Amino acid sequence: MTGKTRVTMRDVAAASGVSQATVSFVLNDAPGQTIPAATRERVRRAADELGYRPHSIARALREGASRIVVLEAGGLPRGHHLSSFIAGLDEELGAAGFGLLVSYGEGVSARAAITAIEPRAVIDLPAVCAGPDHDVADGGWIDGMVAHRLVQLRHLVARGHRAVAVAVPAGDDPFLALMAGQVRDAAEELGLPEPLPLVVDGDPEKPVGALKAGVTAVAALTDDLALGVLAVLADTGLSAPGDLAVIGFDDTPHGALWRPALTTVRLDARAYGRRTARTLLGLPVGDARPAPARVIERASA
Amino acid sequence: MTGKTRVTMRDVAAASGVSQATVSFVLNDAPGQTIPAATRERVRRAADELGYRPHSIARALREGASRIVVLEAGGLPRGHHLSSFIAGLDEELGAAGFGLLVSYGEGVSARAAITAIEPRAVIDLPAVCAGPDHDVADGGWIDGMVAHRLVQLRHLVARGHRAVAVAVPAGDDPFLALMAGQVRDAAEELGLPEPLPLVVDGDPEKPVGALKAGVTAVAALTDDLALGVLAVLADTGLSAPGDLAVIGFDDTPHGALWRPALTTVRLDARAYGRRTARTLLGLPVGDARPAPARVIERASA
DNA sequence: TTGTAAGCGTTATCAG
């Protein structure tokens, strides 16, 4: 009868005829310790056979923090980039024996949960972006953003557009506001006139107003915003790219589904995720070098 | 100089001139204990002033599980329903002092994190749905599903449709397969012929095939699938609802954006979330009674 | 009515 009680280090120690401490040393590969290979093997096997799993809560209590890192993804636009970034984090953290928890800012209880976890670190992308200080272990995610916007705008410029608007959301979201700033910076770098903000709120007047102002193309902060532009365009009988070229940013599945299919920009967010994890863990960046952003050319621009 | 060390119960005890145990009793409202109001007040104030925060890890170690419940949302379609369900959970769990963690099955590290947390409970909706046993603390979410599909189909029937297809995804997803079964059950209950599956994979032949087979309306498992149908319809020069009526399920923002705007079904998922939380906590359901599902009528059906 | 003390499972420090 396999008792209902948890298998602890004591059990492993008893089973392998050593002390609890020795078990701890063996199982954690204690640095700079000399334990006979024979003993190590014996301990390892005992642990295996008994099905020993370290009790992470006890460990966390002892270590002062759990082996979990939290990603605060509350204000971030969901989509391909975020998922890939998470996948990258997952990969590296998992390999290092760390757990990753993604919090989408669901509410009070999520916040409560995070404090209850005593995470080793929390990656707060929105906060990072809100502040002026970019000296954070963000793996170059932020600083590269302007570069990424450059490829978005260059695609438009290469097609002869100069008067571009930037599609922004109706409310004010700190993260998206930051993104808008990056588009402006990129436009300046390309010597374009300052892009007009085109707020996407379902009002068909907005795009026709932009059109009247001479705008010929729209760079959207996200794919979803691009889709919003496409929708109101369709409402007014206009279409992309004929009347207005529209390019997104994120390469969401929805964009590919739309008609006209959305031209967009895709980042190697997975590599950014890996890089972020590695710098967080104090590891060398290694092979986690992100590929440059690239345009996914479809129909809308 | 506020030391960097954590404020512990000992500190509070020292500051209020009682013992650690008394502090614990007071702060946890120990049931069936008689501590003079004066003392309680003193302890509470001391805790406040020192900024005492209970150390959840230590508590978890002692209690055998953390005060966190995990929602496994891995295989679930994202959208309005899921968000609302989560919001409902959040509300009730937060009020009870529990934390909620939502796992979107991000990967190995997420799994590692969950085991590292020793949650009080984990709500595994996909697993619940995969098994034949619905006697789970799901707050009636599952059992009501057929009823919800009835309102989806009834909307079609009320508009004269009898030959309906059900839009399903290309791969096989256990949760979506379950949903498909519910649609079939609902169709049977309405005395409709068994709905043909219409797999949404971007192939325009699929809908025209359905059309040829006499299908006049499509009930989609999710809004996103409905959108997929709308997209290929547009590709072939057909449109909804003229050629084929399409109704979604979930009321995602994307659906409202589409042209033609998607008619869909919306559940009171928040109430289901609240109910799930309450039954999980062993509380009476109280006022967490879900409103019936209702059709959001837009253009596509 | 309040205080003492024994753990929860782990890791780390010292003597042997």
Place this chain on the structure above:
DNA sequence: CTGATAACGCTTACAA
């Protein structure tokens, strides 16, 4: 090279 032993912060019998 190994084995006691002491924390980590909290809960809860049980003793005073």
